[in-house]
Amino acid sequence: MNKTKVISFIKSNTMILMLILVTLFFVWQTGGKILFPQNISNLIAQNAYVFILATGMLLCILTGGNIDLAVGSIVCFVGAVGAKLMETYDVNWIIAVAFMLVMGIAIGAWQGFWIAYVRVPPFITTLAGMFIFRGLSNVVLQGLTVSLTDKAFIRTFGGGANCYIPDFLGGDGFNVTAMLAGILTCIIFLAVKIKGRIEKAKKGYEMESIVAMITRSAVISAVVLVFSYELALYRGIPTALVIVAIVVLAYAYITAKTTLGRHFYAVGGNEKAAKLSGIDTNRIYFFAYTNMGFLSALAGMMTIARMTSAQPTYGQNYEMDAISSCFIGGASAYGGTGKVSGVIIGAVFMGVINLGMSIMGVDANYQKVVKGGVLLAAVIFDVVSKKKNG
Structure with a gap:
């Protein structure tokens, strides 16, 4: 009986145990440098956008394994518009923040409309969005870098030395x-x-x-x-940690304690059954992608604040980091399964791997190989588990 309990405990805490093992490995390989206070703080600052985007991506994945490929481009576009407003047109940073949030919500709603009500596949809609908003970012910035000078904005969203x-x-x-x-x-x-x-x-x-x-x-x-x-x-x-904590706690409550949260799991588990039970499945899809636009705008603000500038290249591969964190954290590739807490563990897992390999001086190309292998292993684990349970 004790053996059964141990096995059950290991299965239910696999990612936590893996995170501990990976951290211990890098502690050994870096001579303990990965646990230096400054590196711990950098782990938060460098991965704040992952926590924010992965939390929103979870809602998309819950609807049936769907993803949003446009988030990185939206991060760049919203950040570009915000930087231009504050620096070129001298708009107050609070007004600029409100405009960026509204713009992110509008972009998310635009994509959500085609996905939810016209039923264009999410992959195609967001792939188109990825190209559209990356192109618009270059148009807004004209291929140049816009430096930020508003200290209040930078400090509020986790950038600079006093954040x-x-x-x-x-x-x-x-x-x-x-x-x-x-x-x-x-x-x-x-x-x-x-x-x-x-x-x-x-x-x-x-x-x-x-x-x-x-x-x-x-x-x-x-x-x-x-x-x-x-x-x-x-x-x-760090102020970035405060923002991340607010977002994570809010969405953890929504997914676990509200009717809306239960509807996401129901749609992902069996959309036809959910529709027959009275759930407006179109509204769930629309909310998932509108919300993703909102969180992309927030991540965009945190990105330009940390970099104290806006560039046409910002946000590249952000969508992949968010998707990887969700699947590594236990979200099912088929939808209907996943928790915000698991997503955060997945994001920390990816952050530790990135930080550890950077400290070790591992080539960036090999870092991509490792991250890809970890993602594949997580999805294989999910698929094999589903087959065994089935």
């Missing part, structure tokens, strides 16, 4: 605010887990063993505390 939350508790060389935030996060996480288990017990639902729950909770809490300690040793909490 960190101030230490309100006045730590000397150690950011007490960052450490306290980590402790509070663990307390809230444990309280939610305990409350959820009590509610399941009252309703008579099947639950994982108490040992498995304690083990998982202890590991996650330990990771959060170590992560917070590393940030506290550097400059504290």
Whole structure:
């Protein structure tokens, strides 16, 4: 019986265990450099766009394994328009941000209309969007780089040297605010887990063993505390992390606790059955791609803020990073299966691989080979699992 529980625990936590093993491998190969506080902070800054885009991409994938190939081009186009507004036309950054968000939503709605109501395949619609908005980015920027000078915009969206939350508790060389935030996060996480288990017990639902729950909770809490300690040793909490946390928590709640979230899983599981049960499947598709446009705009703002400029080449392969994070994090290639928490683990997994190989000085071409192999392995695992269960 114990052996069965161990096997079940390993299966349900495969990606967490793989993430730990990969991290330990790079700790060994880099002499511990990957865990330097500055590298941990860079991991967040460099992959913030992945977390944002992958969260939105999950909703597209849930509808039946569909993807959005245009997100990288939308990131570039929205960022280009925003940079031109702020720098060339001297538009206030708050107005520019509002315009960029509206523009992202409009682009997402435009693609969502063709996919949801005309039933043009998502692959074709978003492939067209990828070319269209990449081309428009070049038109807007005229092939040139536009540098950003608005410090308020740059700082708010995670760029520049001062893109960190101030230490309100006045730590000397150690950011007490960052450490306290980590402790509070663990307390809230444990309280939610305990409350959820009590509610399941009252309703008579099947639950994982108490040992498995304690083990998982202890590991996650330990990771959060170590992560917070590393940030506290550097400059504290990056503003990009705050934005990512808000997005992740909001969409985790939507997918897990709302009727809209359940509809996504229903459509992905069996669209015809979902339609017969009264779900407006067209609306679900439309929302998924409109939402993807909104999050692409947000990622665009974070990208130009981090780079303090806009270029026609920004956003290249962003869609691949987002898609990879979803599938590596457990989203099914067939749709109907996947969680935001899994997507975040997948994004961190990809970030650790990128950072570790960069520190080791691995050639960029070999990095692509490794990332492609990891993605293929994740999808093969999903397909084989589905066949076994079937």
